[in-house]
Amino acid sequence: MSELAIEREIDRSQMKVSDEVAIQITKMNKWYGAFHVLRDIDLTVNRGERIVICGPSGSGKSTLIRCINRLEEHQAGSILVDGTELSSDLKNIDKIRSEVGMCFQHFNLFPHLTILENCTLAPIWVRKTPKKEAEEIAMHYLEKVKIPDQALKYPGQLSGGQQQRVAIARSLCMKPRIMLFDEPTSALDPEMIKEVLDTMIELAEEGMTMICVTHEMGFARQVANRVIFMDQGQIVEQNEPEAFFKTPKSDRTKLFLSQILGH
Amino acid sequence: MSDKNVSFVRTKMLPQSEPPIGQRGVVKWIRENLFSSWLNAILTLVSIWLVWFVVSHLTPWFANSVWAAESLSQCREIRDATIGNGVPSACFAVITDRWQQLLFGFYPNTEYWRPVLALVLFVVGILPALFTAIPRKFLIGTAVTPFVLFWLLWGGSVWTTAAGALGFVIGYYAFKLLTDRAGLIVGVGGAVGISFAYWLFAAGPLGDALHSILPIGIQYVESKNFGGFTLSVVIGVSGIILSLPLGILLALGRKSDMFIVNKLSTGFIEVIRGVPLIVWLFTASLILNYFLPPGTNFDLMLRVIIMVTLFSAAYIAEVVRGGLAALPKGQYEAADSLGLDYWKSMRLIILPQALKISIPGIVNTFIGLFKDTTLVVFIGLFDPIGLTNAIRASTNWNGIYWELYVFIGLMFFVFCYSMGRYSLYLEKKLQREHR
Numbered sequence: 001m002s003e004l005a006i007e008r009e010i011d012r013s014q015m016k017v018s019d020e021v022a023i024q025i026t027k028m029n030k031w032y033g034a035f036h037v038l039r040d041i042d043l044t045v046n047r048g049e050r051i052v053i054c055g056p057s058g059s060g061k062s063t064l065i066r067c068i069n070r071l072e073e074h075q076a077g078s079i080l081v082d083g084t085e086l087s088s089d090l091k092n093i094d095k096i097r098s099e100v101g102m103c104f105q106h107f108n109l110f111p112h113l114t115i116l117e118n119c120t121l122a123p124i125w126v127r128k129t130p131k132k133e134a135e136e137i138a139m140h141y142l143e144k145v146k147i148p149d150q151a152l153k154y155p156g157q158l159s160g161g162q163q164q165r166v167a168i169a170r171s172l173c174m175k176p177r178i179m180l181f182d183e184p185t186s187a188l189d190p191e192m193i194k195e196v197l198d199t200m201i202e203l204a205e206e207g208m209t210m211i212c213v214t215h216e217m218g219f220a221r222q223v224a225n226r227v228i229f230m231d232q233g234q235i236v237e238q239n240e241p242e243a244f245f246k247t248p249k250s251d252r253t254k255l256f257l258s259q260i261l262g263h
Numbered sequence: 264m265s266d267k268n269v270s271f272v273r274t275k276m277l278p279q280s281e282p283p284i285g286q287r288g289v290v291k292w293i294r295e296n297l298f299s300s301w302l303n304a305i306l307t308l309v310s311i312w313l314v315w316f317v318v319s320h321l322t323p324w325f326a327n328s329v330w331a332a333e334s335l336s337q338c339r340e341i342r343d344a345t346i347g348n349g350v351p352s353a354c355f356a357v358i359t360d361r362w363q364q365l366l367f368g369f370y371p372n373t374e375y376w377r378p379v380l381a382l383v384l385f386v387v388g389i390l391p392a393l394f395t396a397i398p399r400k401f402l403i404g405t406a407v408t409p410f411v412l413f414w415l416l417w418g419g420s421v422w423t424t425a426a427g428a429l430g431f432v433i434g435y436y437a438f439k440l441l442t443d444r445a446g447l448i449v450g451v452g453g454a455v456g457i458s459f460a461y462w463l464f465a466a467g468p469l470g471d472a473l474h475s476i477l478p479i480g481i482q483y484v485e486s487k488n489f490g491g492f493t494l495s496v497v498i499g500v501s502g503i504i505l506s507l508p509l510g511i512l513l514a515l516g517r518k519s520d521m522f523i524v525n526k527l528s529t530g531f532i533e534v535i536r537g538v539p540l541i542v543w544l545f546t547a548s549l550i551l552n553y554f555l556p557p558g559t560n561f562d563l564m565l566r567v568i569i570m571v572t573l574f575s576a577a578y579i580a581e582v583v584r585g586g587l588a589a590l591p592k593g594q595y596e597a598a599d600s601l602g603l604d605y606w607k608s609m610r611l612i613i614l615p616q617a618l619k620i621s622i623p624g625i626v627n628t629f630i631g632l633f634k635d636t637t638l639v640v641f642i643g644l645f646d647p648i649g650l651t652n653a654i655r656a657s658t659n660w661n662g663i664y665w666e667l668y669v670f671i672g673l674m675f676f677v678f679c680y681s682m683g684r685y686s687l688y689l690e691k692k693l694q695r696e697h698r
Contacts, residue, residue, distance in 0.1 A: 071596050090604070098602030108597035112615050112693075121611060122601035174601060 010222055014207045017225060020047040021080075022178055022209045023068060028077035030060075030067060030233075037063050038074070039233045047177075050210045052220035052241075055230035056256060061213045064230070065180045068211070069100045082177060098126050101171030105183040107163040109155035115142065115166050116151040119173045127174065134173070141169040145199050161192025165199050172203075179203065181212040217261060221245060229253045320351075328353035333360065334659035357663050358670050361654050365670065368490015368645050374418075374482055378493045381415045384408060385500065393685065409504075416489075416497065420480040426470035427462065434458035447606075486564040490645035492674055498564070499633040499678075502571040506632070507625070509572065510579025511618075515609065517580065518587055528580070535577035541638050543570045548642035567639055575632040582624035586617035619693045626686035630679045647671045 023045040030038040038060050045051060053061045066072040067079060070086050070093045079086045081096045110118050119138035123129040129137070142148045145165035147158075155163055164184055171179060181200065185193040197219050204210060204223045214220070220227050220241055227244040229237045229252075237244070237253045245261075248254045284290060298304045327346045332338040338354035346352060358365070367375055388408030391401035414424040434454045442450030474480070489497065516528030535543070547566040590613060598608035618625070640649035651667045654660050 069600055071599060094602050094604055097600055100600075102600040104593055104597065106591075106593055108591075108593035110594065110597070110612055110616075112619065122603065125607050125611060126602045170601070 010201060011205045014205055015048065015050065015223075015225070016207065017046050017048045021045070022047045022049070022082060023211075024078075024080040025068075026078050028067065028074050028079060030063060030072065030074045030076075037233050038067070041077070041235060043228075043235065045178075045209065045211065047209050048207050049226060050204050050208075050224045051212070051226045051228060052224040053211065053213045053228045053230060054215060054217075054220065054256075054260075055236075059230040060233040061230045062182050065102075065182055065211055065213055068178075068180060069097050069102055071102075094126075098122070098174055099176055100178045100180060101174060101176035102180045103164065103167050103171060103182065103184045105186050107155070107160070107167045107187075109163055109167055109170070111155050114152050114154055115147070115158070118155065118166060119170045122170070122174050138169070138173050141172045142166070144172070144202070145169045146195075159192060160188045161195045164188065164192075164196045168196075168199055168203070178209045178211070181210065181214065183213050183215070185214065185216060215260065217245070229256065231256075324351045324353050327351065328355045330355050330359055332356035335661065335663050353666050353669075354663060355666050355670075357654065357660050357666050361660070362670075364654065365491045365647055365650055365667075367493050368650065369488040370484060370490070370493060371482065371488070374484065377415050377418070377481070377484075381412045382496070384415070385412055388412075414481075416493075417484055417486075418481040419483040420470060420474040420478065422473035422477075422479070423467075423470040426466045426473065429469075430458045430462045430466055433461055486562050489564060491647050491650055494564075494639070494644060495633070495636045495646050495675075496678075498568055498571055498636045498639065501568045502575055502632050502636075503629045505568075505572040506574075506576040506579055509576040511583055511614065513576060513580035514583035514587060517584055532577045532580050535573055536581070540571075540574050540635055541641060543574055544638060544642050546570070563642075564644070567642070567644065571632060571636065574635075575628055578628045578631075579625060582621045582628060583617060585624065586619075586621035587613065589620050590616055619690075622686055622690055622693075626682055630682055633678060633682075634675060647674070 021044055023043070025041055025043040028038060028041040029036070041064060053064065055061050063072055067074050067086075068081060073088075074086075082099055084092050084096055086092065086096060109115075110121070113121065116135060116138055119142065120129075120131065120134040123134040123137060124131055139148055139151065142151055145168055147162055147165055147169075150158055150162060150166075155166065158166065168179075168184075184200070185196050188196060193216070197216060200210070200212070200219070201223055212219070212224075222241075224241050226238060227241050228235055229244070229248075229250075231252050237248065237250050239249075244253075245257065248257055281287060285294065297307045327342065327350055329338045329341050329352060332341055332354065333356070335354055335357070338352075338356050342350065342352040342354075363372065363375065367378055370378060385408065388405050388411075391397045391399070392405050410424055410428040413427075414421055434457065437457045438450045438454035441453040445453075513528050513532055516524045517532065519525045519528070544567060547570040548563060551561070551566055594612060594616065595608070598612040603611065637646050637648045640646050640652075645653065648671065651664075651671070654667065655663060
């Protein structure tokens with residue numbers, strides 16, 4: 001919850017936002033039974049944007065990003081990812097999912113497969129990449145997240161931070177154009193949070209389009225180009241990080257920030 | 264305390280010594296495991312007495328057993344003459360006299376080598392499927408084995424079996440072609456339809472034609488001649504191998520979001536499970552005849568295999584459903600988020616983990632199924648239990664019970680215990696892989 005100091009200088013040269021629209025959400029609504037979880041969400045994400053979504057628990061932030069790759073179904077409005085509309089059409093869903101990477105709070109690595117097999121599975125079976133090539137790609141990304149020497153171990157043998165980095169590498173192996181992070185550091189010990197955030201920063205520096213649900217305000221301040229505050233299933237406030245943290249406009253945001261940054 | 268001298272210097276180092284006599288070796292083990300308290304001591308003594316009681320009564324019966332005689336009365340005479348009048352003595356001569364019948368039923372005795380060879384081939388054929396250390400290419404052999412076994416056991420022209428096997432190959436290619444062009448449902452439906460059409464109209468004439476060109480064949484053995492352990496193993500193994508995939512499909516069906524599939528699977532499982540197996544066997548032997556067109560000769564053994572398969576599939580389905588439910592939701596979501604479609608995520612992610620959890624339950628069901636094959640005695644098939652009646656019906660062996668049941672029990676135990684050990688091996692192996 002606290003602000004995490006990111007020591008090194010962040011290279012913003014690659015972090016350019018283009019005019020091309022990556023995700024377009026219009027008037028999106030979602031209900032769990034009779035409970036109205038997401039209300040009239042409007043959100044446009046351009047290619048190269050790094051968006052941090054924060055808000056109290058139960059505000060619908062996880063549900064929102066899970067709607068973007070259809071882990072949750074929305075009942076009204078529309079979501080366009082890379083120009084493809086998310087509907088009940090299974091072909092579209094699988095296509096979008098293979099373009100959108102996702103990292104979960106609890107990593108969700110496949111415990112019966114080695115680290116390498118975790119990373120090569122989707123390229124081999126979804127992209128039809130030859131096994132050898134898939135392994136090369138996997139090793140490339142495992143080197144990038146700095147754990148190539150763990151490739152032949154099973155997820156249960158790794159620490160939480162290492163597992164989350166593997167999860168990131170696993171998503172990257174599909175060469176996604178958009179990455180979604182659902183509280184990637186919430187289940188980690190403090191010293192492991194840093195290694196995961198460092199990996200995410202590197203990703204941002206390379207110009208990846210990212211949407212992160214996180215409570216790491218230090219990360220938001222230094223990496224995001226937009227911070228979104230959600231409450232009760234609605235987007236309450238969004239702004240550039242500078243302005244968002246210094247001069248929050250709504251009382252709800254002020255209260256939230258005072259609680260999260262106050263101690 | 265302040266005036267106490269706290270300085271200390273050791274002048275002599277202590278050598279290493281053994282723990283006291285009561286704290287080491289056998290004495291320690293006996294004390295801790297057998298006589299750690301009064302209650303424990305009493306229980307130990309009672310148990311020792313119980314074991315002695317059973318063993319002391321059974322040992323003479325086994326030790327004095329007679330192995331060479333032609334009838335029960337001759338057994339008694341030999342015992343009275345050599346060991347003593349009225350001493351407990353087993354007459355295992357019935358096994359030496361009738362073991363062939365217990366193992367092969369009424370299978371022609373010149374052809375006994377066939378079930379034996381079939382069993383050996385079965386064991387060899389299934390090895391690649393059981394042990395991953397064997398190269399995967401040998402699985403092709405495993406796929407061919409069922410047809411070889413079928414031909415060995417029932418015999419007849421080799422071309423009849425080959426023509427039947429061709430139906431599976433046709434079905435496979437039809438499935439591949441149609442699925443690529445028109446999707447999974449058309450693929451499955453088309454493949455099943457084409458295969459059945461082939462079997463119904465083309466397989467018979469094709470087999471006959473090939474046979475007339477090149478007659479290769481062995482003596483044909485009718486199903487009614489199957490008996491003893493040959494029958495139990497054929498029904499049991501077929502049931503086991505067929506019920507696993509069917510059970511998995513039913514479990515997936517019951518977890519499915521599709522309304523019709525879900526309700527059909529649930530209904531099927533509940534109906535099959537809710538009725539005793541013996542009722543289904545009677546259904547197979549009697550009632551099915553009413554539904555089949557008159558004149559069709561639908562092999563009774565085949566009907567029994569189908570019923571046993573359906574019955575155990577319902578149980579397997581529930582065991583596998585337990586495994587599916589035990590997986591964290593995150594595994595499904597991770598598979599989905601990588602873009603794997605339903606069948607791929609099931610095959611690569613969900614089922615390997617769910618089945619691993621379900622191994623004890625699955626093997627338990629298999630062992631149950633194998634032993635339940637003895638129920639076929641009630642519909643007139645001669646399983647080992649049924650044969651004991653046939654053996655007793657001869658005047659020579661009238662009145663012999665225990666020796667036959669001990670033998671049959673031992674044979675079943677060997678099969679079931681092997682399955683149990685394999686399940687333990689598999690659990691251990693998979694456990695190691697995951698940690």
